[in-house]
Amino acid sequence: MNSFKLLIRDIKSIIKDPKVLIPVLAVLLIPLLYSATFLWAFWDPYAKLDHLPVAVVNLDKGAKFNGQDLNIGRDLTDQLKDNQKFDWQFVGAKQAREGLEHNKYYMVIEIPADFSQKAATITEDHPTPAEFRFIPNESYNFLASQIGENAVDKIKEQINNNLTEAYTKAIFANIDTLANGLAQASDGSQQLADGARATQAGVNKIKDNLNKLAAGTVPLQKGLTTVAGGSSQLHQGLLELQQGTHQLADGLSQLSQGNSQLLTGAKQSQAGMKKLQTGLDASVEGLEKVQTSSQAVSRGLEQYVQAHPELAEDPQLQKLVVTSKQVTSGMATVVDSQKQLAAGAAQLTAGQTELVTGMATFSEKLNQAKDASQSIDQGAARLVQGSAQLETGLAQVNNGFQQLSDGTYQLSEGTDKLTNGMSRITNGTEQLAHKLTEAANKTSQIKGNDQLYSMFADPVQMQKQSFREVPNYGTGFTPYFLSLGLFVGALILTIVIPLREPSGIPGSAFSWFLGKFMLLAIIGTVQAVIADLVLLYGLHIEVKSVPLFFIFSIITSLTFMALVQFLVTAFDNPGRFVAILILIWQLVTSAGTFPLELIPTRLQVFNHWLPMTYSVFGFKAVISSGDFSFMWQNARILAIFIISMSIGTILYYTMNYKRNYAAAAPVDE
Structure with a gap:
């Protein structure tokens, strides 16, 4: 019989025998059940993170940053609260701790009281990064702690990102302050420019007025020349008068005829000379004041140049200084000449007084001077003519002094404007310096250093404080895989040993x-001990208690043995299939992974x-958390499974015994 015919015969025998067909069908479904159940259970566990309870403890007291309230914790x-990533539970520190101890929370996020205060140290020389605590309950579910850490x-x-945004806003606020300061500095510089222009205008006006002052000295000079000419003619007239007096000595008759006219002219001449003397004295006093003002202006310009050396090379200003010195020197010459003129006028006045006195005396002798009166009359006429010329010269002097006075007044106004312009320059300069200093202070408050750069790049640090720490993935998944191994061992044992x-x-x-x-039980105990020895001394897994680890492993192994014994004893191969189904359901529902x-x-x-x-919970307690009371609690539940499964097995053996072995049972002697 060839292989194909043997295959056909085997298939027919399977189909005809339900006891064989059903197990074969079950075996065919096992890959589907295994893969489908696992994929269904773990298709997208991250989509259900909003069902994972996570405690949030906010102790942050807030702080002040850049003049505003900062409370990052709040x-x-x-x-x-608006984030659906986890099932956030906002609780106090005590409640969070108790939740971790009773496996109510998978992790805790704790924001300390100084969180915002440390975050606000970004503007200090040595900033301190803000730090919050992440406390995962690793012994409860290691994979959840890893998921939580990523989240x-x-x-x-x-x-x-929020802190960086706040820091950026603060920086740009300082930049705005700097921009405002620079804008105000610009305004100050504009005022400085306006003041400079006003100063230039004042300087130009001083120049114009000084030109007018110089022009005013020309007619003054001409007037003085005219006065000198009049004085010369007066002197010539007096000479002729002297000749007349000689002739008077020769002919008193002529003197008598002109006596009255001569006396009148002499008196008028005397009055004019007094006015001349008074005017010249006033002129000297005015010129001395003008000289003093001119000297003050010259010294002021020199002081201004010394106070502003940057203007020393200005040709206009240099020309103004030179002109001012020339005016001062010319005024000194004018004053000296005017004083000499006044002295001559004083002498002339004294002579005129003596002349009047003499004329009075001469009047008494008019009768003796009749013959010389004609000559005296002619001399008096010339004297009057000289006096008129002198009066004209004095008028010209007066006009010149008037122009000099007007020019001095305008020079004073120009000086006032110059002072005001300089004041505006000073104020503008002070404002510019103040605003630039303020801007510099603003920008110098933050000084770059490595701490600041690190703080700005990573202002928040996470401090991980594991609650019941699990050192590695192997330790974290040992409860799950050890339980799986013990169950599979119990299931395979039923194939070797007939139950x-x-x-x-x-x-x-x-x-x-x-x-x-x-x-x-013996085989289950041995396999548990062997597995534990390899884990402890081969893989060097660390447990909280080695004796209790062995004890709980044996209890778990006996539980799975009792369960598989009941299913296989009561249902044979279908029982094995059910055991496989239970294994699949346990793998996805025991919380050993997700x-x-x-x-x-x-599910x-x-x-x-x-x-x-309960085996996974118990192993987690004895391996990671050290909560031995929780381990014994789960051990008692496993004992209930052992007892209940054993009762079921005993019931099967009882029914089978009565049916097959009761009559043949040996009698105890």
């Missing part, structure tokens, strides 16, 4: 059960009814 909690890193990044047939005729149903269970909250809700209900849930 802002973060407000943002988390918290994103929260840290969000806080960093439905006794090795001999049992004396009772209980002895039948007890013999099989003790064999399974937290229970991340699997579909319809979560199986978590409380399957033994691997």
Whole structure:
């Protein structure tokens, strides 16, 4: 018979025998059930993170930053309330701690009281990064802590972004302040420019007025020349008068005729000479004042040049200084000449007084001077003519002095404008310096250093403080894979050891059960001990208590042995298929990998009814958390599974014993 015919015969025998067909069909479905269940359970666990309870403790007291309130903790909690990433629970520090101890929370995020205060140190010379604490409950579910750490890193990044935004706003606020200061400095510089222009205008006006002053000295000079000419004619007239007096001595008759006219002219001449003397004295006094003002202007210009050396090379200003000195020198000459003229006029006045006195005396002798009166009359006429010329010269002198006075007044106004312009320059310069100093102070408040650069790049640090720390992935997944190994060991053992047939005729149903269970218990204990030894001394896994680790491993192994014994003993191969199904359901619902909250809700209900849930919890307690009371709590639940499964097995053995072995049972002697 060839192989093809053998294949056909085997297929027919399977189809005809339901006891073979059903297991074969079950085996065909196992890959589907295994893969489908796992994919269904873990299709997208991250989409259910909003069911994962995470405690948030905000102790932040806030701070002041750049003149405004800063409370990052409050802002973060407000943002988390709108964030559906996790099931955020906003609690106090004590409640969060208790939640970790009772496995209510998978992790805790704690924001300390000085969080905002440290974040605000960015403007200090030695800033301190803000630090919040991430406390994962690693022993409760190691993978959840890893997921949480990744999520918290994103929260840290969000806080960093918010702080960087706040720092950037503060920087740009200082930049705005700097811009305002520079704008005001620009205004000050504009005022400085306006003052400079006003100063230039004043300087130009001084120049014009000085030109007028110089022009005014020309008619003054001419007037003085005319006065000198008149004085000369007066002197010539007096000479002729002297000749007349000689002639008077010769002819008193002529003197008598002109006596009255001569006396009148002499008196008028005397009055004119007095006025001349008074005017010349006033002129000397005025010229001395003008000389003093001119000297003051010259000294002021020299002081201005000394105070502003940057203007020393200005040709206009140099020309103005030279002109001022020339005016001062010319005024000194004019004053000296005027004084000499006044002295001559004083002498002339004294002579005129003597002349009048003489004329008075001469009047007494008019009768003796009749013959010379004609000559005296002619001399008096010439004297009058000289006096008229002198009066004209004095008028010209007066006009010249008037122009000099007007020019001096305008020079004073120009000086006032110059002073005001300089004042505006000073104020503008002070304002410019003040605003530039203020801007410099603003920009110098933040000084770059390595701490500042690091703070700006990463202002928030995360301090991880593991609650019941799990050192590595191997330790974290040991409860899950050790439970899986012990269950698979129990399942495979049923293939090697027959559980439905006794090795001999049992004396009772209980002895039948007890013999099989003790064999399974011995093998289960040995496999648990071997697995634990390899984990402890081969992989160097660290546990909280080695003896309790062995004890709980044996209890877990006995639980799975009792469960598999019941299913295989009662249902044979279908029981093995059910055991495989239970294994699959346990793998996805025991929370050994992803937290229970991340699997579909319809699968979560199986978590409380399957033994691997409690073996995983117990192993986590004895390996990672050290919560031995929780370990014994789970051990008691596993004991309930052992007892209940053993009762079911005993019931099967009892029914099978009565049916097959009761009559043939040996009688105890």
